[in-house]
Amino acid sequence: xxxxxxxxxxxxxxxxxxxxVVAALALGPRSSDDRGLLTRIASIGGAFxxxxxxxxxxxxxxxxxxxxxxFFGFTRCPDICPTTLLEMSNHLAALGEMxxxxxxxxxxxxxxxxxxxxxxxxxxxxxxxxxxxxxxPAEIAHVARMYRAYYEKVPTSGGYTMNHTAxxxxxxxxxxxxxxxxxxxxxxxxxxxxxxxxxx
Amino acid sequence: xxxxxxxxxxxxxxxxxAASVPATAADYTVGAIKISTPWTRVTxxxxxxxxxxxxxxxxxSSPDTLTGGTATISKRLEIHEMAMDSGIMKxxxxxxxxxxxxxxxxxxKPGSFxxxxxxxKEPIKASNRFKGTLVFEKAGSVEIEYAIEPFGTRAxxxxxxxxxxxxxxxKSH
Numbered sequence: 001x002x003x004x005x006x007x008x009x010x011x012x013x014x015x016x017x018x019x020x021v022v023a024a025l026a027l028g029p030r031s032s033d034d035r036g037l038l039t040r041i042a043s044i045g046g047a048f049x050x051x052x053x054x055x056x057x058x059x060x061x062x063x064x065x066x067x068x069x070x071f072f073g074f075t076r077c078p079d080i081c082p083t084t085l086l087e088m089s090n091h092l093a094a095l096g097e098m099x100x101x102x103x104x105x106x107x108x109x110x111x112x113x114x115x116x117x118x119x120x121x122x123x124x125x126x127x128x129x130x131x132x133x134x135x136x137p138a139e140i141a142h143v144a145r146m147y148r149a150y151y152e153k154v155p156t157s158g159g160y161t162m163n164h165t166a167x168x169x170x171x172x173x174x175x176x177x178x179x180x181x182x183x184x185x186x187x188x189x190x191x192x193x194x195x196x197x198x199x200x
Numbered sequence: 201x202x203x204x205x206x207x208x209x210x211x212x213x214x215x216x217x218a219a220s221v222p223a224t225a226a227d228y229t230v231g232a233i234k235i236s237t238p239w240t241r242v243t244x245x246x247x248x249x250x251x252x253x254x255x256x257x258x259x260x261s262s263p264d265t266l267t268g269g270t271a272t273i274s275k276r277l278e279i280h281e282m283a284m285d286s287g288i289m290k291x292x293x294x295x296x297x298x299x300x301x302x303x304x305x306x307x308x309k310p311g312s313f314x315x316x317x318x319x320x321k322e323p324i325k326a327s328n329r330f331k332g333t334l335v336f337e338k339a340g341s342v343e344i345e346y347a348i349e350p351f352g353t354r355a356x357x358x359x360x361x362x363x364x365x366x367x368x369x370x371k372s373h
Contacts, residue, residue, distance in 0.1 A: 011201045075244075077250035079282060079310045080289045082244050086352045125351070155311035156293040159318050166289040199261070 008152060037138045044169065044177040046146040050107065050139055053119035053132030063175065067197045068103035071168040073111035075122045080166050081106075083126075084183045088168075089127035091187075091194050101198050107133045109151035109164050111140050170197045231339030232260025233300070238344045240317070240330075241360070242351040243324045250274075250324050252332075252346055253356075255307045257298040264338045267297035271346070272331035273315035273324060281313050297337070310354055324348060334357035 049059045073081030092099035108114035111134045119132035151164040167182040228235040249297030269277050279294045300306050308314050322328040331345045
């Protein structure tokens with residue numbers, strides 16, 4: 001009951017934050033005041049430390065000064081995660097050298113299965129500029145909380161699958177939320193958002 | 201040793217022949233159930249799951265339920281539904297299965313209903329077309345073959361999304 005309530009409350013907060021961001025972004029050119037407002041309302045992002053698919057530790061502080069993209073998923077995901085990774089690969093290829101100025105982070109929400117080694121093999125199929133991140137269950141829970149990302153394991157008759165937030169978070173050089181992106185948006189919209197994030 | 205080489209060559213020839221067969225739609229009928237265009241797509245390296253898609257029509261006068269089946273590529277098969285709900289991707293197993301009403305056509309496709317190949321014995325590659333069975337509560341069991349579409353395909357025949365990033369820029373390790 002309590003868990004369900006907390007979940008619902010978190011979802012509510014996330015939905016409100018997203019709505020605020022969408023509304024603010026829709027208001028056109030953003031001044032620095034707007035950005036400050038967005039940050040306070042959304043308060044998405046923050047400090048975390050995780051392990052990359054290459055086995056290195058990565059602290060969020062090392063991301064300072066570069067825009068970055070974060071999304072959550074898992075390798076036992078049949079559709080949305082490989083699709084998002086594929087689209088990001090296509091975007092990075094299309095952006096060319098501009099794409100080198102962007103850090104792209106794929107955080108697993110299934111760390112028990114998605115070890116660094118497994119992520120490394122999986123990510124071989126995608127653009128090498130994408131960094132896979134895993135960690136202890138506590139570290140993953142922490143970073144998900146920072147991003148108001150929701151995930152839960154769903155048992156099936158012979159195994160499990162997972163529900164999770166599919167939002168792609170666009171973070172600016174200061175680590176503040178600059179916007180979001182969805183795999184359901186047209187490719188050109190997504191690419192424009194990324195170009196603006198990198199150029200902005 | 202020599203025997204092994206011959207065997208390997210034979211397997212490669214069969215694989216090459218299979219790869220050259222175009223991914224045409226095949227239709228299957230069992231009882232009042234008609235199945236067309238079973239397909240799946242190439243998976244990323246080290247994948248342990250994949251989705252299977254097709255169109256199922258119930259030409260009968262009573263509902264039937266797709267309850268499960270098998271696939272040579274995976275240890276198990278389940279019937280799943282994916283749906284987006286306020287930015288959250290939700291997956292669930294359909295139990296006892298996917299109901300197809302009389303006269304209804306249901307399309308299993310990315311982002312919606314799909315058969316879920318669980319515990320893949322190996323990732324799906326362009327050349328490894330595979331067979332499986334589907335089990336319907338009333339119509340019974342039917343053997344089908346899946347066409348393999350390129351990575352990123354959203355609908356059979358769309359050719360997938362181009363992926364210049366993979367392959368060309370593949371990491372060396």
